[in-house]
Amino acid sequence: MLTTVAILFFLFLFINVPVAFALALATIPAFLFTDYMPMTVAIQRMYGATLSFPLLAVPFFILAGNLMNTSGITERLLRFARLLTGWMAGGLAQVSIVLSALMGGISGAAVADAAMEARILGPTMAERGYDKGFTAAVIAFSSVITATIPPSIGLILFGFISEVSIGRLLLGGVVPGLLMMATLMTVTSIIAHKRGYKPELPARPTFRELAVSFRQCFWALVFPVFLLVGFRFGFFTATEAGAVVVVYALVIGVVVYREMTVRSLIEALNHSVVDIGMVMLIIIMAAVLGHAITIEQAPAASTGFLTEFAGHPYLTLLAVLLILFVAGMVMEATVNVLLLTPLLLPALVAQGFDPVHVGVVMIIIATSGGNTPPVGVIMYTVCGIIKCSFAEFVRWSWPFILAMAILITALALVPDLVLFLPDQLM
Numbered sequence: 001m002l003t004t005v006a007i008l009f010f011l012f013l014f015i016n017v018p019v020a021f022a023l024a025l026a027t028i029p030a031f032l033f034t035d036y037m038p039m040t041v042a043i044q045r046m047y048g049a050t051l052s053f054p055l056l057a058v059p060f061f062i063l064a065g066n067l068m069n070t071s072g073i074t075e076r077l078l079r080f081a082r083l084l085t086g087w088m089a090g091g092l093a094q095v096s097i098v099l100s101a102l103m104g105g106i107s108g109a110a111v112a113d114a115a116m117e118a119r120i121l122g123p124t125m126a127e128r129g130y131d132k133g134f135t136a137a138v139i140a141f142s143s144v145i146t147a148t149i150p151p152s153i154g155l156i157l158f159g160f161i162s163e164v165s166i167g168r169l170l171l172g173g174v175v176p177g178l179l180m181m182a183t184l185m186t187v188t189s190i191i192a193h194k195r196g197y198k199p200e201l202p203a204r205p206t207f208r209e210l211a212v213s214f215r216q217c218f219w220a221l222v223f224p225v226f227l228l229v230g231f232r233f234g235f236f237t238a239t240e241a242g243a244v245v246v247v248y249a250l251v252i253g254v255v256v257y258r259e260m261t262v263r264s265l266i267e268a269l270n271h272s273v274v275d276i277g278m279v280m281l282i283i284i285m286a287a288v289l290g291h292a293i294t295i296e297q298a299p300a301a302s303t304g305f306l307t308e309f310a311g312h313p314y315l316t317l318l319a320v321l322l323i324l325f326v327a328g329m330v331m332e333a334t335v336n337v338l339l340l341t342p343l344l345l346p347a348l349v350a351q352g353f354d355p356v357h358v359g360v361v362m363i364i365i366a367t368s369g370g371n372t373p374p375v376g377v378i379m380y381t382v383c384g385i386i387k388c389s390f391a392e393f394v395r396w397s398w399p400f401i402l403a404m405a406i407l408i409t410a411l412a413l414v415p416d417l418v419l420f421l422p423d424q425l426m
């Protein structure tokens with residue numbers, strides 16, 4: 001087990017091997033140098049990982065998100081977010097946060113949201129005099145909202161790995177996502193007032209302006225409600241919802257907004273093939289590594305370690321969150337979910353925690369790790385696009401890290417913040 005971990009860290013940190021191939025190479029000691037795990041088992045695990053019906057939700061939602069991005073929905077949401085928050089201090093930064101919350105109902109992926117906002121809002125914020133470090137930090141941390149509000153790819157993968165209701169998990173992400181939006185907006189407002197960042201709009205919009213903008217992006221805003229109602233009344237499972245949403249996106253783009261052309265459709269399909277291929281390659285390689293870790297009894301070892309906190313469930317939860325935070329500093333959130341869920345979840349469930357509560361908190365902290373060095377995927381993405389140094393990003397990120405830590409602590413200590421909607425609606 002230690003050999004596997006050492007190889008994984010070496011490949012990530014020093015050679016910069018792509019995630020999927022690093023996961024595969026890390027299994028070499030288990031499959032080549034032992035007699036009880038032949039290579040045929042590795043092939044079987046790769047194949048078996050692709051045969052899950054719930055896992056179909058991932059490619060469906062990725063395709064739906066790309067279809068919506070090419071159908072004019074993103075531009076309408078940006079205009080609506082600008083009207084909602086552009087009159088506040090640090091208006092464009094507030095727009096970024098609200099847009100992430102609105103985009104949460106479309107893309108479900110933090111890195112995709114961060115890249116999109118860095119390209120759209122980054123140059124404009126630079127022209128308005130915002131510090132690059134502040135711009136990068138706001139965009140990067142607000143993208144965590146997108147990974148929390150349904151349809152969250154991370155929550156779908158957690159449900160797939162842990163065999164927990166994906167519908168309950170998606171519902172559980174709604175309230176934490178909204179609380180995160182409010183928390184980040186508060187921090188941004190404080191910084192904006194201190195730095196003298198002016199509002200983007202000279203005055204608050206009129207009700208008529210808001211109504212017109214709302215009507216223009218109505219079909220995008222109603223999408224998350226559509227999902228929640230479907231889950232609540234059992235119209236579809238998470239996987240079936242993904243297929244329905246693909247059709248929904250096509251209808252909106254072709255019939256309602258009439259902006260989706262054959263060319264934009266092909267573009268969306270091309271982006272989806274790349275995104276789905278990347279995610280599925282990580283999943284099948286993580287399945288092999290996960291099997292190797294299981295055979296080497298790592299889950300039993302981790303559970304045994306965490307049982308040292310028996311009788312102190314919140315100490316156990318704190319230990320797990322610290323492990324996730326450290327892992328998030330060196331590995332991408334998807335990998336953390338696939339590898340660490342089987343290792344850490346059983347100990348928490350044994351201590352009486354609801355797996356839905358644990359899953360939402362795990363996804364938030366694992367995704368937040370993408371904003372911390374040395375291997376912060378979201379941090380690298382945003383800083384690369386807006387040409388911000390990592391040192392400047394880190395200097396500006398501390399207020400947001402502190403605010404996220406307080407929020408995550410509240411979510412961990414008050415399970416009802418996560419479980420309220422799932423318990424009420426399902």
